[in-house]
Amino acid sequence: MTLGADISDLSADARSSASKGLSIVVPAYNEGAGLTHLHERIAALAAKLKQTYGLASEVIYVDDGSRDDTLAVARGLKATTLDVSVISLSRNFGKEAALMAGLDHARRGGAVLFMDGDGQHPPVLVETLVRHWIEDSYDVVYTAKAHRKNEAMLLRLAVRGFYALMNFRARHKIPPDAGDFRLLSPRAAAALRQFPERNRFFKGLSSWIGFRQKRVDYDPEPRAHGQTSFSPGRLIGLSIDGLTSFSVAPLRAAIMLGALIALAAFVVGLMILWETFVDGKSVPGYASVIVGVMVLGGMQLVMLGVVGEYIGKIIYELKARPVYFVAEKTTRRAGSDEMQTDIPLADSSRTAAE
Numbered sequence: 323m324t325l326g327a328d329i330s331d332l333s334a335d336a337r338s339s340a341s342k343g344l345s346i347v348v349p350a351y352n353e354g355a356g357l358t359h360l361h362e363r364i365a366a367l368a369a370k371l372k373q374t375y376g377l378a379s380e381v382i383y384v385d386d387g388s389r390d391d392t393l394a395v396a397r398g399l400k401a402t403t404l405d406v407s408v409i410s411l412s413r414n415f416g417k418e419a420a421l422m423a424g425l426d427h428a429r430r431g432g433a434v435l436f437m438d439g440d441g442q443h444p445p446v447l448v449e450t451l452v453r454h455w456i457e458d459s460y461d462v463v464y465t466a467k468a469h470r471k472n473e474a475m476l477l478r479l480a481v482r483g484f485y486a487l488m489n490f491r492a493r494h495k496i497p498p499d500a501g502d503f504r505l506l507s508p509r510a511a512a513a514l515r516q517f518p519e520r521n522r523f524f525k526g527l528s529s530w531i532g533f534r535q536k537r538v539d540y541d542p543e544p545r546a547h548g549q550t551s552f553s554p555g556r557l558i559g560l561s562i563d564g565l566t567s568f569s570v571a572p573l574r575a576a577i578m579l580g581a582l583i584a585l586a587a588f589v590v591g592l593m594i595l596w597e598t599f600v601d602g603k604s605v606p607g608y609a610s611v612i613v614g615v616m617v618l619g620g621m622q623l624v625m626l627g628v629v630g631e632y633i634g635k636i637i638y639e640l641k642a643r644p645v646y647f648v649a650e651k652t653t654r655r656a657g658s659d660e661m662q663t664d665i666p667l668a669d670s671s672r673t674a675a676e
């Protein structure tokens with residue numbers, strides 16, 4: 323198929339949505355070993371997207387303070403079929419911050435795609451995501467793991483519990499299993515940029531914004547090299563962070579649980595009164611009192627912790643610290659070998675791309 327014929331097959335609407343291009347954001351923490359190979363796959367993908375949709379792409383590697391040679395490898399990558407930018411953060415800020423840095427530096431008016439730097443998110447699947455955006459006019463095309471069977475039972479249970487709590491009495495339910503591998507149309511990307519909060523739980527927010535959402539199931543590839551930076555302990559921490567920064571459902575759950583226990587206590591109280599005055603029995607007390615005290619004490623401490631988490635979030639947001647600092651940004655234009663270097667002064671998430 324020739325280039326011209328392919329592009330003219332598209333509707334005017336589809337062509338205009340593709341006109342501003344696509345920014346592929348790749349957070350990378352210690353991914354030096356696999357980055358060259360990943361970049362080859364992304365470059366091949368960009369060539370294909372150009373041919374099929376006339377879509378100009380750029381890739382933004384966000385080096386999240388890696389300790390290995392990620393930054394050097396990324397800077398050496400050639401811009402054959404697409405523009406290549408490398409943003410190095412001043413230290414390790416975590417994946418969500420890296421995603422935000424990428425989003426802030428992506429071209430305005432274009433679509434944005436998030437993809438992991440470890441090869442687990444297959445670049446070939448991007449064609450499908452782009453097709454749903456351009457041809458079917460979806461705004462958020464997200465991927466979900468098709469099979470969780472080989473994951474540990476405990477992990478699956480934890481994930482379920484997390485989303486159950488997250489979606490507890492929520493007007494808008496966050497789809498469980500959705501990953502960070504997703505495409506956002508220009509207006510969805512613009513919506514995501516509007517959130518004033520620092521602690522952004524992207525998976526939740528990109529669903530929360532609404533628009534036309536589309537789910538694509540896939541099987542993640544095994545990690546190309548190295549190992550995951552998310553230990554079970556870190557995952558638990560992240561879940562608590564995501565939950566408390568995104569929803570107040572745990573507070574609601576606390577209220578309902580408290581009400582339930584109070585109701586039970588009231589009923590038991592009535593029963594005791596009945597036994598004492600009607601049956602004339604004296605109620606044996608010690609064990610029941612201790613159990614009651616312990617249950618209530620434990621519950622109160624847990625709920626105090628939940629409230630404390632929220633207060634912590636308030637302090638964090640109130641301080642309004644920048645989410646990340648950019649140490650240096652380098653850019654190569656497609657087809658050129660020349661590298662532009664930009665060392666921002668007092669750069670931060672708020673001022674990065676403004």
Ligand code: UDP
Nearest residue numbers: 349350351386416417420438439440550551
């Ligand atoms: N990552 C990051 N900063 C971090 C930890 C991870 O940018 O502090 C990146 C990492 O390089 C990868 C992606 O986030 O591209 C997902 O990380 P990982 O593969 O360790 O997580 P998993 O796939 O196991 O969820």
Ligand code: MG
Nearest residue numbers: 438440442545
């Ligand atoms: Mg991974």
